[in-house]
Amino acid sequence: MTTRLYxxxxxxxHDTGPYHPERPARLQAVxxxxxxxxxxxxxxxEAPEVEMDxxxxxxxxxxxxxxxxxxxxxxRRNIDPDTVVSLGSREAALRAAGAVTAAVDAVMAGAAAxxxxxxxxxxxHAEPDRAMGFCLFNNVxxxxxxxxxxxxxERVAVIDFDxxxxxGTQAMFAPDARLFYASTHQWPFYPGTGxxxxxxxAGNIVNAPLGPNAGSADFRFVVAEFVLPALEEFRPDFLxxxxxxxxxNRDPLAALNLFEEDFAWVTDKLTGLAARHCAGRxxxxxxxxxxxxxxxxxxxxxxQRLMAAG
Numbered sequence: 001m002t003t004r005l006y007x008x009x010x011x012x013x014h015d016t017g018p019y020h021p022e023r024p025a026r027l028q029a030v031x032x033x034x035x036x037x038x039x040x041x042x043x044x045x046e047a048p049e050v051e052m053d054x055x056x057x058x059x060x061x062x063x064x065x066x067x068x069x070x071x072x073x074x075x076r077r078n079i080d081p082d083t084v085v086s087l088g089s090r091e092a093a094l095r096a097a098g099a100v101t102a103a104v105d106a107v108m109a110g111a112a113a114x115x116x117x118x119x120x121x122x123x124x125h126a127e128p129d130r131a132m133g134f135c136l137f138n139n140v141x142x143x144x145x146x147x148x149x150x151x152x153x154e155r156v157a158v159i160d161f162d163x164x165x166x167x168g169t170q171a172m173f174a175p176d177a178r179l180f181y182a183s184t185h186q187w188p189f190y191p192g193t194g195x196x197x198x199x200x201x202a203g204n205i206v207n208a209p210l211g212p213n214a215g216s217a218d219f220r221f222v223v224a225e226f227v228l229p230a231l232e233e234f235r236p237d238f239l240x241x242x243x244x245x246x247x248x249n250r251d252p253l254a255a256l257n258l259f260e261e262d263f264a265w266v267t268d269k270l271t272g273l274a275a276r277h278c279a280g281r282x283x284x285x286x287x288x289x290x291x292x293x294x295x296x297x298x299x300x301x302x303x304q305r306l307m308a309a310g
Contacts, residue, residue, distance in 0.1 A: 001113035003307045004106055005034060006099035008047040011120045013088030017076055020084055021253060021290040022120065022134040030118050030286065033296035034303060042307065043112065047099030047119060049091070050142060054101050057145040058138055058172060063129045067093070067136050079131050093121055093136040100143030103283040104238070108151045113310030114271070114282040116243075116303050122287045124166030124242045125191060133191055138168045140242050140285045144179065153237035153278075154178060159227065159270055160185070161219075161263070162244020162287040163254040165194030169242065170205055177202035180234045182227045184208045184219060186247070186256050206230045215257035219247070223266055231273060239274045239282045241267075245289030245298035253290050260294075260301040267302050271309035280309060 012024045034042060055064050068090055070079055076086045096119035103115035123140055125133030140158050147153040157180040158173070160166045165185040170193065173179040177200075185194050187209030194207045208222035231239075249257040267284075274282045284306060289295035 001110070001310055002041060002043040003303065003310045004043045004045055004103060004112040004115040005118060006045050006047045006103050006115060007031060007118040008095040008099070010088065010091040010095050014092035014121055015076060015086035015088055016084040022122065025292055026289065026295055027118060027120050029292040029296040030299045033300040034118070036300065038304065042303065045102065047095040047117070048102055049094040050098035050101055054142050054146055055097060055137060057149060058141045059128055067131050083131055083134055083136070085136070089121070089136065095119065096121060096123065097137050097139045097142045100139045100283060100285055101146045104143045104147050104151070107281050107283055108147065113280055114306050115284070116306055117283065117285045118299070119286055123285070124160060124162060124169050124287050125164070126168040127171050133164065135168065138172065140240050141169050141172045143283055143285070144240055147238040148178065155180065155234055155236050156238045156240070157182070157231060157234055157236035158240045158242060159231065160242035160244070160287070161247065161266055162242055163247040163251065163256055164190055164244070164288060165207070166242055167191045167193040170198065174200040174205050177204050180204045180231065180236065182206040182208070182230060184210060184222055184227065186210055186212060186254055189254070204234070210256060212255040213257060216259060216262050219258055219262055220265065223269065228269060228273065235277050237278050239270060239278060241270060241282065241284040242287045243284045243302055244287035245295050248289065248291065248294040248298055250291040250294040251289065260298050263298045264301040264305050267305035271305065275309070282306065282309070
């Protein structure tokens with residue numbers, strides 16, 4: 001089976017302004033990297049708009065309505081100091097979440113071994129009733145709850161290696177022992193959550209914070225020591241990845257020192273675990289990464305390992 005790529009030009013039309021780090025050029029850089037000859041076998045699909053029922057599993061209708069109502073007919077508007085919307089943001093946000101649900105459906109149907117959703121805006125900071133941190137809707141959580149509630153997966157896991165803690169995903173998963181969330185991230189740092197003692201309802205939250213200037217050895221240690229054993233014990237039926245590449249040492253918004261080889265390594269570890277527990281079912285979703293060169297090369301390394309696992 002193949003690896004699928006889900007994306008859509010609408011995700012580039014999400015205009016955050018000329019000086020915003022979460023800019024259209026990020027997605028363009030990723031997609032250009034995935035045009036290299038080694039990705040010829042990557043099966044490419046347009047992301048559909050998400051169904052409202054899928055959004056409502058994660059976000060109250062009032063929040064969905066408020067986010068969509070905030071999108072201006074022209075120009076740009078700030079939802080908070082970091083989170084900007086424009087006319088193109090509505091379709092971009094709906095297709096970003098829709099990419100993940102379509103990818104989950106394809107992997108569950110056996111039409112793909114795994115999938116990568118190259119989308120923006122990102123999602124892991126979006127809480128049930130709050131858009132923040134460049135994020136409008138929590139794309140990975142929308143996909144996780146589709147796997148759980150539509151496809152009947154009893155134990156769904158999200159692993160997040162973005163440099164920022166996914167406070168939104170944790171907030172949604174923490175009360176439900178059937179959902180597992182693990183995160184490696186710089187600490188202390190935005191958004192202020194992600195301490196090791198935040199454990200969830202049944203130990204289903206695993207935070208592995210890293211101090212500023214931590215590097216490859218530190219990252220691989222906490223993944224091997226904390227994340228993978230807990231994930232093995234959880235035995236997921238479906239695995240999703242919040243794939244942020246802003247822990248790269250070139251990234252301007254953070255202070256970790258990871259490299260392309262680290263993202264390839266963790267991808268191999270996660271796909272290997274998925275092969276043992278859930279027939280290899282993995283969907284990965286783009287989150288952060290703000291140095292264009294590092295983002296492009298790291299995404300390429302990640303997708304190469306997804307393809308190798310397929």
